[in-house]
Structure formats: C-alpha cells, structure tokens
Amino acid sequence: EAGVAQSPRYKIIEKRQSVAFWCNPISGHATLYWYQQILGQGPKLLIQFQNNGVVDDSQLPKDRFSAERLKGVDSTLKIQPAKLEDSAVYLCASRQIRRRDTEAFFGQGTRLTVV
Amino acid sequence: AQSVTQLDSHVSVSEGTPVLLRCNYSSSYSPSLFWYVQHPNKGLQLLLKYTSAATLVKGINGFEAEFKKSETSFHLTKPSAHMSDAAEYFCVVSALNAGGTSYGKLTFGQGTILTVHP
Numbered sequence: 001e002a003g004v005a006q007s008p009r010y011k012i013i014e015k016r017q018s019v020a021f022w023c024n025p026i027s028g029h030a031t032l033y034w035y036q037q038i039l040g041q042g043p044k045l046l047i048q049f050q051n052n053g054v055v056d057d058s059q060l061p062k063d064r065f066s067a068e069r070l071k072g073v074d075s076t077l078k079i080q081p082a083k084l085e086d087s088a089v090y091l092c093a094s095r096q097i098r099r100r101d102t103e104a105f106f107g108q109g110t111r112l113t114v115v
Numbered sequence: 116a117q118s119v120t121q122l123d124s125h126v127s128v129s130e131g132t133p134v135l136l137r138c139n140y141s142s143s144y145s146p147s148l149f150w151y152v153q154h155p156n157k158g159l160q161l162l163l164k165y166t167s168a169a170t171l172v173k174g175i176n177g178f179e180a181e182f183k184k185s186e187t188s189f190h191l192t193k194p195s196a197h198m199s200d201a202a203e204y205f206c207v208v209s210a211l212n213a214g215g216t217s218y219g220k221l222t223f224g225q226g227t228i229l230t231v232h233p
Contacts, residue, residue, distance in 0.1 A: 003158075031219065042121075042205055042223035043159075056220055091159070097219045100209065101147040101166045104221055106159040 002026065006092050006107035014115055018080035021110045025073070025094030031055075032069055033104065034077050035091040043091055049075065082114045117142040117210045121224035129232045134193040136227045138206035141187065148189045149207040150180055153226075159205070165189060176200070201231045 005024040013019050025032050030051050035043035046065065048056040051072035060067070064083070069075040079086055089111050095104040122137040140146060148165040163174025170182045176199075180191045189206060206224040 033221065035223075040226075042225045045220065045222070048220060093159075093221075095219065100145070100219065101164050102219075103149060103161045103164055106151075108158040 004092055004094050004105050004107035006090075006110055008110055009108065010111050010113075012113045012115060013082055015084055016081040018078065019082055019112060020079075021077045021090050021092075021112075023075045023077070023092030023107060025075070025092070026096075026105055029094035029096045029105075030072070031095040031097055031104075032075050033091075033093040033095070034067055034075070035093065037089040037091055037109070039088070046077070046090075079112075082112075084114050087112055087114045117146065117208050117220070117222050119206050119208050119222055119224035121204075121206050121227050123227050124225065125228045125230065127230040127232065128196045130198055131195050134191070134196045134200065134229065136191040136204050136206075136229065138189045138191065138224060139187055140189060140206070140208045142208055142210045144210045147209045148180075148182065149209070149221075150174065150178070150189075150191050151205045151207060152202050153205065154202045162191070162204070196229075196231045198231050198233065201229055203228050 007022050032049045034046040037043040046060045047067045049069045052069045067077045089109040091109045093104040093106045118141045120139045150162040151159045152162050153159050162178050163172045165182045172180050178193050182189050203226045205226050209219045209221050
C-alpha cells in the first residue's frame with residue numbers, strides 16, 4: 001500500500017515569512033497527526049484530526065500555526081509568520097484505530113529552516 | 116495523562132555485543148507501547164509493538180522488548196548489534212480511555228541515539 005506522502009521535503013524561508021506543508025495520508029485512515037521534531041528532541045504533537053475534526057490541538061501555537069484537513073483526507077499545516085525557533089522537521093502520520101495497538105504510519109517529513 | 120521517559124540519550128556498543136535501550140512510561144489507562152526507529156534522513160519505522168497478548172514482543176531485525184507492568188517499563192533489546200542498527204530509537208505510548216472515546220494520542224520519548232562501533 002502507498003505510504004504517507006508529504007511535500008515539500010525541504011524548505012528554507014526567512015523569518016516572518018509564511019510557509020505551508022501538505023500531507024496525504026494512507027487511504028482510509030481516519031486519524032491524522034502533525035508532529036514537530038526539533039533537532040535532538042522527540043516528536044511533539046501539534047494537532048490530531050479524526051476525519052476532518054480536531055481531536056487535540058492543545059500544543060499548537062495558534063497565534064501562528066494553523067491546520068486543516070479537507071474532507072477528512074489531505075491536510076495542510078501553515079505557519080505565518082515563521083520564527084527562527086520553528087526550524088524543525090514536521091512529520092505527518094496517519095492511523096486507522098481499530099484497536100489500541102494499531103500502529104501509526106509516518107511520512108518522511110518536511111525539514112524547515114528559518115533564517 | 117501519559118508520558119514516556121527514555122533513560123539514555125546516547126548508547127554506544129561494539130558490533131556483536133548486546134543492545135539495551137531503556138523506556139519507562141506513565142499512563143492513566145492500559146497503554147499500548149511501540150518502538151520506532153529513525154535512520155538519518157529516513158521516516159520513522161515501526162520496530163515492534165506491545166499488543167497485550169504477550170509481554171515479550173519480537174520485532175524486526177532481531178529486536179525484542181519486554182512489557183513489565185509492575186515496573187512500568189518497556190525496554191528494547193537485541194542480543195547482537197549490527198552496524199546497520201545505528202539510528203535513533205523512540206519509545207511511544209498510546210492510551211485509549213476505558214470508554215474508547217479517546218482517539219489514541221501518541222506521546223514520544225526523547226529518543227536514544229544508538230552508535231555501533233566496529
């Protein structure tokens with residue numbers, strides 16, 4: 001089966017600019033996650049969708065970050081305006097939670113550098 | 116609330132020697148536990164998962180993990196390290212509430228970088 005697709009793979013922007021990331025999950029997966037992975041740290045959950053509804057966005061910096069999931073399939077994550085500390089890898093994952101031990105599948109991530 | 120603590124940020128072993136990566140978890144409900152591996156410039160790949168069917172779990176590439184509820188631990192082991200095992204490893208906890216209405220928040224540990232020397 002096709003995996004989780006993310007684009008772009010790399011992005012370099014100047015601070016105060018805006019940027020958007022795209023994620024296409026595995027077909028049929030109702031749950032979609034966006035994680036931020038800063039160098040040297042474990043991934044931190046930004047937002048979790050169940051179909052097109054938000055389940056958890058408690059750690060999303062809502063003053064600058066936004067995310068949507070259109071029709072419960074693809075998702076975009078936007079940062080506006082970007083700060084230097086937003087430099088990180090942004091990971092998208094999808095999961096079809098039939099049981100509590102169902103695994104999540106991750107994309108390769110988008111590496112963002114803010115200069 | 117749930118959390119994961121990986122007790123070592125770096126582990127260094129020689130090729131052919133055993134590997135032990137330690138993970139302790141905290142969860143309000145019966146957890147599911149996973150180990151993922153991340154090779155440089157690659158996506159996260161599942162190594163193994165705890166399914167509650169057995170406390171000793173076997174994964175890919177010769178890795179194993181043992182779930183110990185009394186110690187709230189899920190340590191990852193491998194009898195003999197290979198150079199290709201060099202990567203970063205993440206312990207992950209997922210918990211559903213008793214009613215099954217919580218949709219599986221995945222919480223990651225800080226990661227353990229495994230270095231394998233020839």
